[in-house]
Amino acid sequence: MDFSKHIQKAEEAARRRNYDFAVQLYQQLLDLDPDLGEARAGLRASLRKRHEAKKGSRLFKALKGATPLAMAKTLAKAGKHAAAAKSLETYLASNPLDEDANLLLGISLESAGHFKSALAVYEFLAEIAPKNPEGLKRAGAMARHKGDHAAALHYYERALEADPRDRDALRARKDLAAEAALSGSRLDEVQHSREQIVDQVEAKRLERSQRMHFSEDELREELARLEALFADAPSDPDLMVQMAEVHERLRDPEAALDLVERALQYKKDSFDLKAQASDLKLKALKKAVARADREGDRAEADRLEAELRKFEVDDLLTRLEAHPGDCSLRLKLGLAYYRQDDYDQAAAQLQKAMGDPRLKAEAQFQLAQCFHKKGFYDLAKKEYSSALGGCRGTDERAREILYNLGAIAEAQGDVAEARARFAEIYQVDIAFRDVAAKMEQLK
Secondary structure (H helix, E strand, C coil), X not given: CCCHHHHHHHHHHHHCCCHXXXXXXXXXXXXXXXXXXXXXXXXXXXXXXXXXXCCCCHHXXXXXXXXXXXXXXXXXXXXXXXXXXXXXXXXXXXXCCCHHHHHHHHHHHHHCCCHHHHHHHHHHHHHHCCCCHHHHHHHHHHHHHHCCHHHHHHHHHHHHHHCCCCHHHHHXXXXXXXXXXXXXXXXXXXXXXXXXXXXXXXXXXXXXXXXXXXXXXXXXXXXXHHHHHHHHCCCCHHHHHHHHHXXXXXXXHXXXXXXXXXXXXXCCCCHHHHHHHHHHHHHHHHHHHHHHHHCCCHHHHHHHHHHHHHHHHHHHHHHHHHXXXXXXXXXXXXXXXXXXXXXXXXXXXXXXXCCCCXXXXXXXXXXXXXXXXHCCHHHHHHHHHHHHHCCCCCCHHHHHHHHHHHHHHHXXXXXXXXHHHHHHHHCCCCCCCCHHHHHHHHC
């Protein structure tokens, strides 16, 4: 259906500063097509202008929208993304510049598959919150999904201005730059055979740089090529970084870390390299722990593992300070605290991570694990049961949850409940943990 005339009518109303009418028209269009990006963008602009034109108590507006906002968060947690988006629009009609609500609206629309509308919201969020890296990254991801790589690169660049250490933005920018370089190849334009060969070599290099999988022989061939170049330019930090990436793919994080740290001596203010060094140090510590275990040096393994856990938490806290709205970082931090047996800190981070619908299932399961470890069986059962509702059939996660629910029932002396939970697993996977022994024990 062609909505162009209706869009024009709403735009004309906005130009005449009849914002109430413009908002009404845009809302009607979105009721007909929730993914009408032009209408979603027009609604955002009209609500903002109406907000700026009208004077009123901010407290009153916040109170007026409190109920739909709470309902929206509940719907989002329940996975009812389209309904959550509608409730958020009701709230934003009175509070159009609320950054968190706009971000949640974009996430809800994206989760509902309304990508054009999600992009419109993220673009608006980039206007009202130019230093919000999460909003900028999501705008970049949606622009890339749309096929507009120039716009995507622009948003990722802005995200890196807000947080130069953001690894997701760094990776996305690198991928987009490589794609742009490859698509801009002069292969169709060159006439001279020698130029054509040079361009073919460059195109092959770019194509290889974007591949996900390489054989070990290919990686060692690339490393030899880079080392030959490095012999003539031993002070080139870019070559050091390229060699580090190859060493990382060869599962040698120690050598990669050494090269990145050497590169940092030449680029001391590079946040990209500092973030890369942190990631590599984590990998190197994990490898050292595994090596000490293999050699039977339990004391050294314990020491290294304690160092690893502390570094992991400290690094995540540093990254979270830069962008506290990143729920994926909170999920990782919650898991890091859990590995340190700090269940209270873990639970605090996991509860916040559940605000992102995409992370809710994993965060809720881990939160249940925290309550279980602390012996809060009533809370653990509630979270496990809720997480179980989001599982598909009796998959691996469902079996984990059922086993834990059975263990709780067994600890509470409820033999019938425990056996019923273990039986659900036994019917589909008799070899799961010690469930066969549990069935015999509880029969």
